[in-house]
Amino acid sequence: xxxxxxxxxxxxxxxxxxxxxxxxxxxxxxxxxxxxxxxxxxxxxxxxxxxxxxxxxxxxxxxxxxxxxxxxxxxxxxxxxxxxxxxxxxxxxxxxxxxxxxxxxxxxxxxxxxxxxxxxxxxxxxxxxxxxxxxxxxxxxxxxxxxxxxxxxxxxxxxxxxxxxxxxxxxxxxxxxxxxxxxxxxxxxxxxxxxxxxxxxxxxxxxxxxxxxxxxxxxxxxxxxxxxxxxxxxxxxxxxxxxxxxxxxxxxxxxxxxxxxxxxxxxxxxxxxxxxxxxxxxxxxxxxxxxxxxxxxxxxxxxxxxxxxxxxxxxxxxxxxxxxxxxxxxxxxxxxxxxxxxxxxxxxxxxxxxxxxxxxxxxxxxxxxxxxxxxxxxxxxxxxxxxxxxxxxxxx
Numbered sequence: 302x303x304x305x306x307x308x309x310x311x312x313x314x315x316x317x318x319x320x321x322x323x324x325x326x327x328x329x330x331x332x333x334x335x336x337x338x339x340x341x342x343x344x345x346x347x348x349x350x351x352x353x354x355x356x357x358x359x360x361x362x363x364x365x366x367x368x369x370x371x372x373x374x375x376x377x378x379x380x381x382x383x384x385x386x387x388x389x390x391x392x393x394x395x396x397x398x399x400x401x402x403x404x405x406x407x408x409x410x411x412x413x414x415x416x417x418x419x420x421x422x423x424x425x426x427x428x429x430x431x432x433x434x435x436x437x438x439x440x441x442x443x444x445x446x447x448x449x450x451x452x453x454x455x456x457x458x459x460x461x462x463x464x465x466x467x468x469x470x471x472x473x474x475x476x477x478x479x480x481x482x483x484x485x486x487x488x489x490x491x492x493x494x495x496x497x498x499x500x501x502x503x504x505x506x507x508x509x510x511x512x513x514x515x516x517x518x519x520x521x522x523x524x525x526x527x528x529x530x531x532x533x534x535x536x537x538x539x540x541x542x543x544x545x546x547x548x549x550x551x552x553x554x555x556x557x558x559x560x561x562x563x564x565x566x567x568x569x570x571x572x573x574x575x576x577x578x579x580x581x582x583x584x585x586x587x588x589x590x591x592x593x594x595x596x597x598x599x600x601x602x603x604x605x606x607x608x609x610x611x612x613x614x615x616x617x618x619x620x621x622x623x624x625x626x627x628x629x630x631x632x633x634x635x636x637x638x639x640x641x642x643x644x645x646x647x648x649x650x651x652x653x654x655x656x657x658x659x660x661x662x663x664x665x666x667x668x669x670x671x672x673x674x675x676x677x678x679x680x681x682x683x684x685x686x687x688x689x690x691x692x693x694x695x696x697x
Contacts, residue, residue: 314683316664317695326667328683332612332674334592335599338384343602344572344579345559346594347386347424348587349393350377351635352400352408356649366395366404366651373408374415376644377423383595385587386422387412388462392503393585395632397467399652402431406453413459424495427451428464434506437468440478447486461494462538462583463487467506476512476522483526493535495561495583498523500541502628516541520550528555538563538583542628544571551578565624565631569597569613573606585631586620589638593675619669622662630657634666637689641670641682648689660693 312328353376358367377387389412390396390405400408409425416423429437429446437443443466451461463486473479487494501508511519527534536559539547544567551560562571562580571580587594593616600608623634633654640648648655667676667686676682690696 312679312683314667314686315690315696316667316686317661317690319661323696326671328676328679329671329674331677331679332593334596334612334674334677335383336379336592337382338595338599340384340599341602342384342598344598345386345561345581346384346572346587346598347388347422347561347583348380348591348594349388349391349583349585350380350588351632351639352394352651353636353639353645354647354649354651356647362649362651362653366400368404368408368651369645370411372645374411376639377412377415377421378419379644380588380591381416381419381421383591384598385591385595386424387416388583389413389423389425389459391426391462391464391497391585392499392629393588393632393635395651395654396426396428396464397430397504398629398632399650399654402428402450405430406450409454409459410457413454413457417458424460424462425454426462426464426497427454427494429466429468432468434467434471437472440469440472440482443469443472443482444485447482448489451486451490455491460492461490463494463496465497465499465504465507465510467504470507470510473512476518479510479512479522480526484530487526487530487533490533493533495535496523496527496537497563497583498537498539498541499563502542502626503540504629516543516546520546520553524550524553527558528553531555531558534558536561536581540564542566542624547571547580548575551580565620566617568620569610569617572598572613573601573609585635586616586623589623589635590616590619590673590675592677593673615673616675619666619673619675622665622669630654633658634662637663637666638670638675641667641685642675642677643681648685660690660695663689 353372355367427450432446538561540563561583597612
């Protein structure tokens with residue numbers, strides 16, 4: 302019996318199927334993944350972390366982003382314990398889907414402060430979301446918005462992930478406008494940044510980013526900008542869910558510039574790499590599968606590729622399901638995993654986003670998490686799954 306042919310935990314749960322029948326699903330024992338990692342890793346791995354909502358806040362959930370700061374920071378401590386860096390205030394934290402710039406800045410301030418005493422790695426998203434796309438009249442407006450956010454984050458001692466800009470996508474007329482904005486902004490940063498190329502499957506407002514609808518033409522502009530600013534660029538995170546495009550871009554980057562995979566469909570093989578290189582990682586799915594990902598990365602650092610793939614392989618179907626189209630709603634699956642595994646005591650999200658995935662979708666997350674050995678307390682996971690099912694009218 303290998304690690305993924307685990308014995309049953311002696312528990313069953315009634316889960317709905319697509320044909321409206323009910324399956325009596327037998328729950329497995331969890332895999333023995335670590336909750337803390339001290340071993341050095343040979344990949345840099347960031348987890349883009351979610352925010353924990355405050356379910357008892359007196360406000361309008363669609364309008365007010367009420368955050369449970371203590372549990373939100375506790376989850377980041379969990380990620381640091383597992384050897385991950387935290388990619389803060391990114392789309393996984395519902396940036397632009399419930400979390401405004403002022404709220405995101407408060408999140409960044411708290412996260413950077415929490416990281417310092419434990420020497421935790423944290424890079425934070427700087428974008429232009431204080432500037433409504435329809436209010437942007439020129440690329441100078443976009444530059445000023447980037448400068449404002451970068452200055453605010455750097456004032457806390459934070460490092461920058463330069464996020465894609467909806468306003469820039471709206472006002473830019475060509476690749477030259479992207480060159481002007483990025484060259485200007487990069488010339489001013491205090492420390493090298495990670496550039497984030499977020500595809501329109503994650504945010505439809507970013508269609509045609511880098512000044513071209515064709516992704517190969519867009520890549521030409523992005524690579525030119527990055528390679529012209531090597532001293533100011535730590536790396537690039539590409540989120541196109543296309544492994545061949547990531548590999549092609551990785552091979553074009555100047556020496557010393559890292560490729561951080563953002564491919565939540567093919568991360569295992571991209572991190573493992575090939576004879577011409579590998580990708581580091583900056584992934585939303587690492588929020589949900591952190592213990593498995595940490596164990597896999599420890600194995601990889603010991604040149605044990607077989608164990609690396611044995612561990613990460615079963616997580617890939619879970620990730621592909623969580624990130625299925627419409628991909629922008631993946632945050633619901635990430636938070637649901639945190640709820641099942643006891644990192645928060647409720648399944649409430651900022652902006653009421655817990656409603657963006659169906660009951661069948663959540664039931665399949667439970668099955669796939671079980672198959673990957675990721676339900677760390679089966680009794681708790683069953684009780685919480687049953688609570689969600691009951692609210693949605695299953696089994697009553």
